[in-house]
Amino acid sequence: xxxxxxxxAGKVALITGCSQGIxxxxxxxxxxxxxxxxxxxxxxxxxxSIATALTDKYQVEITPLYFDVxxxxxxxxxxxKVKAHSEKLDVLVNNxxxxxxxxxxxxxxxxxxxxxxxxxxxxxxxMQYASRIMMKQKQGSIINLASIVGVEGNIGxxxxxxxxxxxxxxxxxxxxxxxxxxxxxxxxxxxxxDTAMARSIPEQAFTEKLNAIKLGRIGTPxxxxxxxxxxxxxxxxxxxxxxxxxxGGMLV
Amino acid sequence: MDSTSKxxxxxxxxxxxxLEQITDDLKYHSLPEWxxxxxxxxxxxxxxxxxxxxxxxxxxxxxxxxxxxxILTKYGVNF
Numbered sequence: 001x002x003x004x005x006x007x008x009a010g011k012v013a014l015i016t017g018c019s020q021g022i023x024x025x026x027x028x029x030x031x032x033x034x035x036x037x038x039x040x041x042x043x044x045x046x047x048x049s050i051a052t053a054l055t056d057k058y059q060v061e062i063t064p065l066y067f068d069v070x071x072x073x074x075x076x077x078x079x080x081k082v083k084a085h086s087e088k089l090d091v092l093v094n095n096x097x098x099x100x101x102x103x104x105x106x107x108x109x110x111x112x113x114x115x116x117x118x119x120x121x122x123x124x125x126x127m128q129y130a131s132r133i134m135m136k137q138k139q140g141s142i143i144n145l146a147s148i149v150g151v152e153g154n155i156g157x158x159x160x161x162x163x164x165x166x167x168x169x170x171x172x173x174x175x176x177x178x179x180x181x182x183x184x185x186x187x188x189x190x191x192x193x194d195t196a197m198a199r200s201i202p203e204q205a206f207t208e209k210l211n212a213i214k215l216g217r218i219g220t221p222x223x224x225x226x227x228x229x230x231x232x233x234x235x236x237x238x239x240x241x242x243x244x245x246x247x248g249g250m251l252v
Numbered sequence: 253m254d255s256t257s258k259x260x261x262x263x264x265x266x267x268x269x270x271l272e273q274i275t276d277d278l279k280y281h282s283l284p285e286w287x288x289x290x291x292x293x294x295x296x297x298x299x300x301x302x303x304x305x306x307x308x309x310x311x312x313x314x315x316x317x318x319x320x321x322x323i324l325t326k327y328g329v330n331f
Contacts, residue, residue: 073307076305076308080305128308132295132296132305136296180289
């Protein structure tokens with residue numbers, strides 16, 4: 001993608017779960033577009049080399065911030081650091097998430113707890129503290145990663161799709177609560193995206209999914225990053241409460 | 253200005269009430285001025301004034317002026 005101007009110049013963003021896959025793609029696109037980014041992952045040290053490389057490449061400040069989004073206290077401490085370091089936060093991307101597939105009778109309480117803790121509780125915790133900063137600024141953009149299966153459902157993903165459907169609902173509710181403060185909240189619902197997670201499924205299932213995509217190709221992390229860039233930028237200043245499908249016309 | 257006066261001023265400004273109405277007995281939802289929207293403004297003003305970030309538990313427990321003083325004590329503010 002070639003852009004003629006840096007859409008996020010002067011903005012400060014926090015992206016969760018960005019050591020690989022979609023999060024990494026969003027991180028690079030935000031850096032390319034001039035944002036200073038607090039890059040989060042739960043694995044200590046996993047972003048150090050990426051942050052250094054992107055800082056050198058794009059001449060923007062990329063700060064690794066290691067915390068577990070499902071731990072409310074760690075989330076609070078992370079946002080305290082953001083406040084102390086930057087005194088503002090323009091964009092939050094809630095990308096951190098886990099996927100565990102299980103047919104309905106096989107969903108254990110442990111699976112449910114893990115999925116909802118990260119995908120739903122983590123998203124809400126980060127929105128709570130980000131919105132506190134953004135409300136004071138009277139501006140901000142929160143972008144939550146949902147999924148096509150959160151809207152359409154999928155075999156073997158009752159629990160996972162439940163978390164992503166929750167993300168759709170919490171996005172729309174937060175958008176309504178925060179609109180009075182000029183804080184926008186939107187979600188992206190990716191389709192089948194070329195990540196390590198997607199490549200791990202059986203070959204036949206992979207081909208079937210590919211055949212269901214109208215644009216005839218698997219999506220890339222950059223495709224999702226493009227949607228996030230739009231929602232983060234002032235181009236989307238009148239867009240809130242939306243769930244944008246970035247899926248190549250995929251049918252589930 | 254001492255901490256109590258500072259906090260009273262924050263309450264008065266955030267809730268749009270005269271200073272003399274800010275007493276220990278002032279409770280969340282006891283007046284139309286202290287509704288959930290004003291509560292958010294109050295939390296933001298407390299954060300700013302005392303350079304802290306109230307935790308979510310403290311935001312929920314901030315149910316009166318007296319409770320606010322008690323909570324702020326945990327953050328090292330002396331009354």
